[in-house]
Amino acid sequence: MNSSDDLTARLRQIAExxxxxxxxxxxxxxxxxxxxxxxxxxxxELRTCPSCVLRSALLGxxxxxRRKALEGEILATxxxxxxxxxxxxxxxxxxxVWLAALHLAREHHLGVRVPVTINAMLRTIGRPxxxxxxxxxKGAIRRLTxxxxxxTRQRRTYWGSLIEKGCRDEATGEFVxxxxxxxxxxxxxxxxxxLEWEIRRSLGMDLPNGCTATSPATGPRRATRTGSAWNGCKxxxxxxMSGCETSGRMCARRWLxxxxxxx
Numbered sequence: 001m002n003s004s005d006d007l008t009a010r011l012r013q014i015a016e017x018x019x020x021x022x023x024x025x026x027x028x029x030x031x032x033x034x035x036x037x038x039x040x041x042x043x044x045e046l047r048t049c050p051s052c053v054l055r056s057a058l059l060g061x062x063x064x065x066r067r068k069a070l071e072g073e074i075l076a077t078x079x080x081x082x083x084x085x086x087x088x089x090x091x092x093x094x095x096x097v098w099l100a101a102l103h104l105a106r107e108h109h110l111g112v113r114v115p116v117t118i119n120a121m122l123r124t125i126g127r128p129x130x131x132x133x134x135x136x137x138k139g140a141i142r143r144l145t146x147x148x149x150x151x152t153r154q155r156r157t158y159w160g161s162l163i164e165k166g167c168r169d170e171a172t173g174e175f176v177x178x179x180x181x182x183x184x185x186x187x188x189x190x191x192x193x194x195l196e197w198e199i200r201r202s203l204g205m206d207l208p209n210g211c212t213a214t215s216p217a218t219g220p221r222r223a224t225r226t227g228s229a230w231n232g233c234k235x236x237x238x239x240x241m242s243g244c245e246t247s248g249r250m251c252a253r254r255w256l257x258x259x260x261x262x263x
Contacts, residue, residue: 037109037110037111037181037184038106038108038109038110038184039102039105039106039110039184039187040106040187040190040192041106041107042106042194045196045197045198046194046195046196046197047099047100047102047103047194047195047197047200048099048102048103048106048187048192048193048194048195049095049098049099049102049192049193049195050186050187050191050192050193051191051192051193052077052078052081052083052151052153052186052191053151053186054193055077055078055081056075056076056077056078056081056083057075057076057077058075058083058085058090058149059090059091059092059094059095059098060089060090060091060092061091061092062089062090062091067088067089067091068088068089069087069088069089070085070086070087070088070089071086072084072085072086073085073086080153080154081151081152081153082151082152082153083149083150083151083152084149084150084151085147085148085149085150086147086148087143087146087147087148088143088146088147090143090144090147090162093136093140094140094143094144096125096126097121097125097137097140097141097144098144098162098163099195100121100124100125101114101144101163101177101179102179103124104116104121104124104177105177105179109181110179110180110181110183110184111164111178111179111180111181112178113167113176113177113178114176114177114178114179115174115175115176116174116175116176116177117172117173117174117175118134118137118168118173118175119173121137122134122137125137126197126201134173141163141166141177144161144162144163145161145162145163145164145165145166146161147161147162148160148161149161149162151186153186153191154188154189156185156188158182158183158185158186160180160182160183161180162183163177163178163179164178164179164180165177165178166178
């Protein structure tokens with residue numbers, strides 16, 4: 001066999017090995033386990049909210065017909081937290097809807113579809129189930145989905161909406177909501193507040209939204225009530241929303257002392 005025959009044989013062997021590799025199935029990569037993100041669990045009679053949200057003007061008091069659209073607005077907060085907000089102003093009704101969404105999502109993973117009906121959502125909030133309430137709920141969900149919140153605490157920043165997305169069946173009233181898994185950073189280090197829901201409902205809109213709150217880490221605190229009163233005190237709402245923390249905090253204290261027993 002001459003050298004040309006040797007070369008031809010070697011090339012044939014190389015081609016056969018290449019064809020064999022092409023025919024062999026490529027092993028599929030092993031999928032990584034999905035990251036499971038859950039909210040802390042709490043009893044049915046409570047609602048839970050990140051303390052940095054309650055102690056800010058993010059979900060405050062909006063007079064009827066006076067809702068404004070903001071763009072990149074820095075909101076009043078307690079020291080150590082920075083909130084920059086874009087979207088229509090959110091009020092106490094929007095807070096009730098967001099608390100209900102968190103409440104329903106607590107038994108699911110964040111980022112998964114949470115099924116509910118419009119009437120069930122309204123009953124969770126404590127609202128009637130008539131057509132007007134249906135439209136109110138849809139409007140609140142639109143605002144919570146369309147907003148952009150940039151919140152920094154303890155060197156960690158969350159940015160995104162308060163409700164990520166959803167889908168609704170107009171015929172049956174069934175829908176699903178999805179919350180951003182990154183919301184979990186707002187609950188880190190047990191920095192969240194429990195709200196006694198029935199008492200909050202009984203007080204209506206004229207309330208500090210942390211009035212009946214306890215922190216799982218420290219228990220009841222007057223500071224929690226004072227800070228959260230920014231969101232419910234109609235007298236100081238304008239000062240807080242304009243960014244004047246000092247006068248707003250003093251006004252909140254006066255409002256609380258006039259309506260609540262000392263702790």
